[in-house]
Amino acid sequence: MPLYHAAIQDMQFVLHDVLGVANQDIAGYGDLDESFTAAVLEEAGKVARDVLAPLNASGDREGCHLENGVVRTPAGFKAAFEAVKQGGWTSLDCDPDYGGQGLPYLIGTAVGEMFISANMALNMYQGLTHGAYSAIHAHGTAAQKATYLPKMVSCAWTGTMNLTEAHCGTDLGQMRTRALPQADGSYRITGTKIFISAGEHDLAENIIHLVLAKAPGGGEGTKGISLFIVPKFLVNSDGSLGARNGVSVGKIERKMGIHANATCVMNYDGATGYLLGDLHKGMRAMFTMMNEARIGVGLQGYAIAQAAYQASLAYARERLQGRDVMGAQNPSGPADPLIVHPDIRRNLMEQKSFVEGARALTFWGAMLIDRAARSGDAQAEGLISLLTPVIKGFQTDKGFEMAVQAQQIWGGHGYIEDNGVAQFVRDGRIAQIYEGANGIQALDLVGRKLAADGGKPIMALFDMVKTFLKENEGDARMAPFLGPLKAASKDVQTGAMYFMEQGAKNPNSALAGANDFMHLLGHAVLGLMWARMARAAYASLDAGRGDAAFLHGKITTGQFFMARCLPATALHLARIQTGAEPVMALPAGAF
């Protein structure tokens, strides 16, 4: 079974050498010195390795079971989740007014990576609770916050998000779940929601469902939608649990992966719900949760790839098969380890350079979220808004692809479930689908984010690249980074320009190229991350700081990414520039 070890050295490198977190002018960041983050990350790494990872395969095998309306999670999950709660790992970046530790979102992100790599299904119970916490924190009344947040910060109560119905996922305007206002100000919620992760389970005393439903008077489509808090058990005025609410689990789904997280059909049968935020403004409130969830899913994308990479690296070192064509590396053994072979090395380098690039991008994104939230920085807000669909869509597509590559290194043994790598492929697949399928992420990027605020965020990104190129042009060692970065950035600009020119005449041109643009921009920002990492590594080497072998490895891995992976931008641009015609020419009936 694959072992998991948290990539603490790399996380520390990103936090301190690349992002320089302790010197950022963001409230709370002053505390993030190297020893503090090392202490947090090391403790979290132990929980991931010793508490969560050992249950990953067994949880997958056993799955969740629904019996008489109760969902039983796999053996060991309850104790492990208790350990997570007791360790304070659910409250890291939550508001101290409600029992949180007030740490930056960035720290929660780093810890989240570890917990996901170790056990994605178990981490989802906590992740969804955090999303619901954020929605209530942003939109709830003082009374609602006081009632729910302390319990959710500790995960004594967990949370869910209820959007999808059988006939509508993306197109929520078709929603049928209804909310009828009651004399006491509450609502009666009736309808059926599907794909509700952690909708029912045995890990918490209460479950706080956030439910989208249509209340009278809001009009057609998404305009009539409001968001409601629907607790599994009603909460008495003293905070104790009251009567069971009219919400129940109808069935749990048989899925390709994340077997240990119960995906539920939830039946709301006149359940008592409380309006969260403004009436008929439910979509906006839900997006507080959704944007956070999308970053969390992008985190899953590379965290799963990280776990799969470790499993494939261990196998590549241990499995003896064939000989190095340049001369035996293990002459006394029956064969050389797989890692001597160039095609295996190519595979591993693609995985490694993706995971480390994505980690840097996600951590940077988390820092932008902190900067926006804690310093009210509008530029940071705009930038993370632009990057969110890239982090979600690009990272989960690539993360899945990399998990498949990791499985490939295991050969036939990778197809056998007992060896554990197949699970990474099956689990990672969902991240491309939920919280807005990746096609929707691409449309969000091209249709909204690119032109948002007059295009300021994307222009800021171009300026960042330009400044970086200028600042580093004197350093010959940086040449392998600057040229490819410049080319990739130009490809992004050309693609964006193409959409602007075509968009007015033919919106389908942008839509037909949306997926390619998401991948084009994803590659380019990973290129920027690698260029920054290389500069940081050279700076540390020049100053005689840090672990030289690690820093040289960083530079070498970056050179691989720039040479071998970044040229994909040209292909994506070429595809974009073919426009809508090739895509739309075949009549729908002729497929």
Add this chain to the structure above:
Amino acid sequence: MPLYHAAIQDMQFVLHDVLGVANQDIAGYGDLDESFTAAVLEEAGKVARDVLAPLNASGDREGCHLENGVVRTPAGFKAAFEAVKQGGWTSLDCDPDYGGQGLPYLIGTAVGEMFISANMALNMYQGLTHGAYSAIHAHGTAAQKATYLPKMVSCAWTGTMNLTEAHCGTDLGQMRTRALPQADGSYRITGTKIFISAGEHDLAENIIHLVLAKAPGGGEGTKGISLFIVPKFLVNSDGSLGARNGVSVGKIERKMGIHANATCVMNYDGATGYLLGDLHKGMRAMFTMMNEARIGVGLQGYAIAQAAYQASLAYARERLQGRDVMGAQNPSGPADPLIVHPDIRRNLMEQKSFVEGARALTFWGAMLIDRAARSGDAQAEGLISLLTPVIKGFQTDKGFEMAVQAQQIWGGHGYIEDNGVAQFVRDGRIAQIYEGANGIQALDLVGRKLAADGGKPIMALFDMVKTFLKENEGDARMAPFLGPLKAASKDVQTGAMYFMEQGAKNPNSALAGANDFMHLLGHAVLGLMWARMARAAYASLDAGRGDAAFLHGKITTGQFFMARCLPATALHLARIQTGAEPVMALPAGAF
């Protein structure tokens, strides 16, 4: 649950309009007129749709079970396999001397596509038998052929291939299974083989295992390996079944997919085996089986994609979600079908253009096999030898990618096992791994096939492209095909040249680019297929022959492939040209 309908119109188009099979100077091809092939394909399509496809999902869910040394296949499999046998579908291209129908391999390939799309796991029992039949047919003594072939042609007895051991898959030189010669000329086989598909089951009276083992005196490595026939039940001189042989199933594997095919650990405990072919020349004999198996796996690659495509197309037409940005297409309904959206259309076009291109390539490959076998044509032999790793490696990589895309169209519903598309992803995954993992295919291509026979096969392919370009340069309608084909062919040549120049100095340069070269060549030959299909479609349109809507659709789909997919050759070339340095620079210990 996805329905399956055989793509008979497209198969007929490839057979007659593109390949002109009835006019080929190959023994037996004269009978292949349109009405004959239509009759065969229609009958086979009914078996696929009515007998095999209905058991695909249930077989996956139920899986195989090992009880007291006996493997039970899923409910319905026995009756379905009987129907396949009774219908004569196992004997299509087998030698009439042993009860076969003597039809071309090409016909078996077309029928094979249907049976795989409908039920890959069930078809494997038959496919492996065919491989073992071919090995005995090519290397067996007259007595061996008389004993085994008639029963294997009818699948009364099925076959297996036993190569892999727990510690060695690719590197068979490490093999530990031993064969001890006996006084009567037989051998005693002792050892344990793993990953033996259809190693034990309840679908046949006897199972004929072909087993690689080391007999004394052959020396080290693969040189000492011989191939043996090891029947589950020994066969009496009158052809009746005798004593149980010393071979038994140790366990069956829990796998990611193909649950309905039993993947067995086989224990040989002094089992009686009969030498097949020459002593210590077992690898050569096994490759008869292996080359056929690789084409069969390449067939699986796109056949699974075909089934997944159909499932995703049906869903894209039926699922109502969102509105066409150019104006509602289903104004009286709550929303438009998914297929109106450009990103869905892009996804479907990628699937469709891959599947149809791969079908043309595979059918052409099958015709080359017939030409080599029936006409002793050395050029055809060289060309199919070159194309085999492309058909196996490229088609299974892309086929899997396309199955993943098909699943994506289903959104969250695609992740739910009950809807059937997830199975295509799980089943299709194995095709990238078995019969030589795709990394091995790439090495075979670059390390052996490219330079084979002084490079004549690849030069023949370049000439074919050149001739095609010349023949069609006067037809302006062909311009969208000729330019991209020329560019792709040039990319292949540049890549091959790079390997030749670098290879002598640094073999790792070729090895590091092997995977990209396989994909580069794969794209280019699919481009050639599409150019041929477009020309054939124009020819039929000009002559007023055939279904005009179908032919126009063909051209449009080809234009999509040339514009959107073929430019990937430039990326693969760019990656190849970075050489070994970026791939090998990081020390193995620094990963």
